[in-house]
Amino acid sequence: xxxxxxxxxxxxxxxxxxxxxxxxxxxxxxxxxxxxxxxxxxxxxxxxxxxxxxxxxxxxxxxxxxxxxxxxxxxxxxxxxxxxxxxxxxxxxxxxxxxxxxxxxxxxxxxxxxxxxxxxxxxxxxxxxxxxxxxxxxx
Numbered sequence: 466x467x468x469x470x471x472x473x474x475x476x477x478x479x480x481x482x483x484x485x486x487x488x489x490x491x492x493x494x495x496x497x498x499x500x501x502x503x504x505x506x507x508x509x510x511x512x513x514x515x516x517x518x519x520x521x522x523x524x525x526x527x528x529x530x531x532x533x534x535x536x537x538x539x540x541x542x543x544x545x546x547x548x549x550x551x552x553x554x555x556x557x558x559x560x561x562x563x564x565x566x567x568x569x570x571x572x573x574x575x576x577x578x579x580x581x582x583x584x585x586x587x588x589x590x591x592x593x594x595x596x597x598x599x600x601x602x603x604x
Contacts, residue, residue, distance in 0.1 A: 466592070473573070480569055486562050489534075492517070493525050494562055497534060500551040501559045507540075507548060516593070534558055 477491035489497075495515050500506065506514075512522040526549060529535045534555035537547040551559070574582050596602065 476572075477569060480565050481562065486565065489558060489562070490525075492521075493529055493534075494558075494566070496522070496525055496529060496549075497551065497555050497559045498563070498566070500535065500549060501556060504550050505548045507546060511549060529555070 474491060478487075481487055481489065481491060481494070486494075492515075496511055499511055499514050508522055508526060509519060511517075511526075512519045515522070526535060526537070530537060532554075533552055536550050536552055538550060540546040540548050577585070
């Protein structure tokens with residue numbers, strides 16, 4: 466799985482670079498993509514969705530905020546908690562890079578039937594859950 470993971474990361478970064486999107490990392494794009502689907506999430510929610518730890522997500526969100534792709538606002542119900550929102554620039558970046566993500570998805574599932582893709586995703590989720598449960602991880 467480590468080989469697959471490193472190949473996926475390398476291919477994603479190479480795809481962004483080849484198509485002139487090397488001003489953003491694959492992980493940062495993941496945050497923008499999540500927010501484009503469900504805006505106004507807490508940082509912990511983003512971390513859980515992406516399977517990343519909170520300190521890494523916080524660092525990436527800091528960078529994205531400085532670059533104007535996202536903004537943070539205090540939650541109306543709990544002023545100590547910040548919600549993360551996509552800006553117009555962030556939405557533009559998602560729209561610009563989304564065809565590249567779709568191309569990567571097509572490449573990674575090339576030659577697989579819908580049933581095989583479903584089985585693969587189901588098994589990978591089980592593996593992840595087993596690891597999280599075994600090591601008491603809260604991802």
